[in-house]
Amino acid sequence: MNYPLEPIAVINSPFREKFATPRQPGLAPSVTATISFYPGYGVPETVRGLEDFSHLWLIFLFHQNWQQGWQPTVRPPRLGGNRRVGVYASRSPFRPNPVGLSAVKLLEIDRGKGEVRLRVQGADLIDGTPILDIKPYIPYGDSPPQARGGFAEQPPEPVLTVDFSAAATLFLQQHRVREPDLERQIREVLSQDPRPAYRRQSAEQQEYGMNFADYNIRWAVKAQQATVLEIKPVQISASSIAAAHD
């Protein structure tokens, strides 16, 4: 039997693509995101008393993986990408039901006009992710004091040192007023080393790019050092919009 579930809200985050999106919540703590309810699901009464809770659970759909199927085992990046564990022993997005679960910090409730919006911190959700449910985080039930974490016992250490080229530094200085947190956000994201595990062995310099917030960011990695080469605004041209809808 199938149960049809309809998303109640959508999250807007600076993570525009799966590559370089943190693999667990809280790893890029200075990144914030906004949850907007769909019509009918977010009248102000629905969040009465929510301000008394510091954290929320987001239950969401890995919508980019919808229809992609699943395998009984996965290779978590934490294990170097070459050891297999069962899908239920992982938080992989490739699951029988591609449903995600993340605890985020609640920063602000915007009751504005009409539907409510929530600003949250520490989310690891890609921009546009549909949200099925939002619940308060209740420490006594949600934080079992004796919980052991298997292969993910400790948070991943930041594995890369991050510095900025002269050009990237200049860009950050020129945009400091509008984007006071951008440098820190880029540091948090890149220090986790978003590269796939099999690329981490390479001794040669490699270049990567990501779209993050309204910027395209290019960086180079060699040994344990990431250097941000260039930051530039994403140009949204009429032709690229048309192409995206082809």
Add this chain to the structure above:
Amino acid sequence: MNYPLEPIAVINSPFREKFATPRQPGLAPSVTATISFYPGYGVPETVRGLEDFSHLWLIFLFHQNWQQGWQPTVRPPRLGGNRRVGVYASRSPFRPNPVGLSAVKLLEIDRGKGEVRLRVQGADLIDGTPILDIKPYIPYGDSPPQARGGFAEQPPEPVLTVDFSAAATLFLQQHRVREPDLERQIREVLSQDPRPAYRRQSAEQQEYGMNFADYNIRWAVKAQQATVLEIKPVQISASSIAAAHD
């Protein structure tokens, strides 16, 4: 847009009805439950490495509330049943998407033949609840150290003292070999005072009954004292099975 989700497993627990089922996980710690995967979802590889984790997340459907609808506010039993909070500030089963979330302790993985079964402790799920996903509990991401719990900051104190009539005591003695934990389980469940909030004010003695595991249990409450009057096996007759299918 709707996303059809198909349950991967079902839980069998001694909680046979909504009344007296604990309202959060961990409140009846000596109660265990068994999760059985549906065909195709639980080959042994799917749980490889799961034994390294002490706790699991269950994401499940409040299937008894499916189609019952929801309201923007609810009255949590914790607040005496007379103060309203927003549905997203509660863990009420009456939600836009009736999806539940519980952390349970993993006791045993039975790889048996064919589909895997998991034995868990502390679940607050009604017998027969369909499960959408099972994930490992990862302390560093799932236990934010600074989380505050709003109106549910502390676990509910057991509010009733529980004792047993002579007849109930005799029954427990006679069934001690087969049901060594039954007395403790009944104590844990009844000490939480399953009565609806509006009945708690009454000074008169009240009687209640529940089906729990294979037993029908009747108890009386007066002031802060619950007395188990009678425990008897549930008679499953051919006619009641027929009636259930009418």
